[in-house]
Amino acid sequence: MHTPNYFDAVRPATVPADTYPAILTNSERGVYFGWIRPEDADAESRNIRTWGVRNCYFWDTNEGIGSLAQTGPGPKAKIGAPVTEAILGLKANVFFCEISAVEAFNTAVWYNG
Numbered sequence: 601m602h603t604p605n606y607f608d609a610v611r612p613a614t615v616p617a618d619t620y621p622a623i624l625t626n627s628e629r630g631v632y633f634g635w636i637r638p639e640d641a642d643a644e645s646r647n648i649r650t651w652g653v654r655n656c657y658f659w660d661t662n663e664g665i666g667s668l669a670q671t672g673p674g675p676k677a678k679i680g681a682p683v684t685e686a687i688l689g690l691k692a693n694v695f696f697c698e699i700s701a702v703e704a705f706n707t708a709v710w711y712n713g
Contacts, residue, residue: 610702611635614684615651621697621705623669624650626690631656631665633679633705634686636694646691653688654705655680669695672704678711 607621612635619635634650641648660674661667673679697705 606699607702610699610706612652612682612706619651621702623656623665623695623697623701624648624688624690625665625692625694626688627692631659631668632688633668633697633701634688638694641690641694645689647687647689648694649685650688651685653683653686654708657711665693666695669697669701671698672701673708677708679705679708681710681712 608617611617611619615635616637619637622634622636624632624634624636632650632653632655634653636648636650656668656673657678657680658676659668659679660676661671
């Protein structure tokens with residue numbers, strides 16, 4: 601049973617209710633925004649199941665990756681289109697997002713370069 605939390609108002613309908621927004625990085629310098637269940641992380645394979653995944657090519661901030669989790673992408677950001685579901689190979693870091701970052705990702709224009 602889902603316990604309501606403050607992300608319910610900004611979570612897309614295609615994303616499971618018991619997930620949390622996060623910035624995910626991998627050893628190949630990939631940066632992604634997505635919704636995760638921390639318990640879905642597989643420590644042995646270093647993979648995590650993710651929903652609403654968006655690749656972050658450029659996030660228009662000089663504050664570093666932590667600011668992406670804090671405030672989200674800026675107006676000149678290059679963010680990929682959302683993918684319904686993916687298994688990401690992490691081998692790096694997970695940063696949980698603030699609600700302001702989620703709102704910015706929800707309104708970020710898809711970059712198709």
